[in-house]
Amino acid sequence: MNAAAVNMDKDIDGILKSHRLKRTSARIEILMLLLESGYAISYNDISERLGDKFDKSTVYRTLNSFEEKSIIHAVNDGSGGIKYAVTKIEGAAAHVHFKCDTCEQTYCLSNTKIPPVNTPAGFVVKASSLLINGTCKYCS
Template identity: 35%
Template structure:
């Protein structure tokens, strides 16, 4: 199911991104999935078959614009989710130990960590492990 073009346009416009057919379809794919998506999930979910560099370029543009954020979970495979993650909006990610789905959790995370003055923190990620509702049923 393709999400309304009005919503796709609104999201792309809000981040100053061009409204190409590929970007509209990418936005639609993220809106349809509540869980974070790997590159292969995204590639498989696209109706148009794109080469890797085109898809990575668009994902990078989305990430730089703050439309999506990258999650590095336990698997070593980067996953992407709708919404921006930066130091002013830290949130946790839930990883199901059974089915390995990754999803953003609501609420912010407060971490009191002492960091060396020479270190520049770009991002903080909190991963919560457990069993999701689908696997726990």
């Protein structure tokens, strides 16, 4: 088990404390948004939902600190911007992301791991990502 990953009990205080992050209103509100979202959300989604409560750099800094601590991970779904999703314990290893063609949301398939890929000699794998698209369970 990866201790850096988040236990999805929505215990915001516990998550911040275990990653030695001070409780600030920006951290609490942004983490709540991310925990409540069933799909990956972009910086724009986040700042839209927050309204003008926090300035741009506060939101960026908060997302960066969450990403550094592996509380969240970045998801590139080809939509042009980076989206963020909370890293669940079962999703700490590289997992598949699924983009729905209908609702255009991107979901973490935390239990669907990326299978090991053989690379030619001299090509060293550091990270991998796999995006699958189709129809999600809410749209099918």
